[in-house]
Amino acid sequence: MRPAKVLVTGATGFIGSRLCELLSLEYRIPYRALVRDYSRAARIARLDPELAGGDMSDPGSLARAVEGCDAVVNLAHGDDQGARKQTMQLVEACTRAGVRRLVHVSSMAVHGPAPGTEVLTEANAPVRRWGEAYSDAKAAAEAVVAAAGRRGAIETVVLRPTIVYGPYSFFVTPIVQDARNGFVSLVDGGSGICNAVYVDDVCEAILAALERDDANGGAFLINGDDRMTWRGFITTFAGMVEGEKRIFDHTLEQIEAHRRATTPRARDSVAAAVRLAASPAFHAQLATIPPVGRMIRGTKELLSGAIGPERKLMIKSRFQGRRFAAPVDVAPSPRMPSEGRVVREAYRCWVSNGLAKSRLGWAPAHPFALxxxxTADWMRFARLI
Known part of the structure; x- marks a missing residue:
């Protein structure tokens, strides 16, 4: 059943903004967009939608936002700690307002940071606590929605997208930026499986979840059909940037060694405290307090008379490190991959979209080439390439 009016939360985000565009320009379904920060709403404001100022952490604004809507698409995800509570407040607002259906857009991350099945499906992939903040937050929010559906408070559909790309995607723009700097950065040779799905296909799955009566109570993985590696994904977008590029392959062993080397230790904290104590800027701030300033000046005068200039320079060099070191020309290099990126790009399994195809009547319409x-058309328009 096509909804009469939809509330979209997370409307200014990557997927939410594209959904609003399609609701206005193609689907022709009336909607209201929940907006927390109007400075981020420029992309959807040009569509002249109904905007509702509010916040997922404010029950009053949620109650006002859902009024008159018979369906809600929840794309909001603030901080991990507040995800469960905010989802509970949204469900409560929906049930009080008589909303018929809630489509909750979750993530494949509910199956853990690195599911280990041969082909991931809804039937054999568990949803539980993993000890990883984002995965646990997504799982907790999803559990709230599923519980509301089981007790009959509201119709619910849960969607679990994989790697969503397209215009404005934060999976694409860093690749292009690296390529503009002359780099292509890979994790473990780019041999991991990239479960990529185009943003419009995710929006089509949301529309199907809103309309299909037999989707009620279901949870569906939303993935594209192309079984490709991260090397293929990254080099495709990097190749859209003109000029020669160096390939930097970060092996898992190198990444782990870097992590160990950069993890702060107790002695590092002590050394940082000593450098701060010896810092002229820190002394200047302390000197604004008259008694402390007099003490610092007196101490410096006493030491100045007791040690020679060479000794002074040695002490300053030791405490202030590179401050007195001669500048060294270092060739630019790409940043070490973040932990989240390593987890994504070292993943070796293809995620099945079979259940979504059979029960939602949905299929991805965008092969990766399309x-x-x-995405390249948008990047040219945005002068990124």
């Missing part, structure tokens, strides 16, 4: 081409 999705990449449309």
């Amino acid at each position: 999705g990449a081409q449309r």
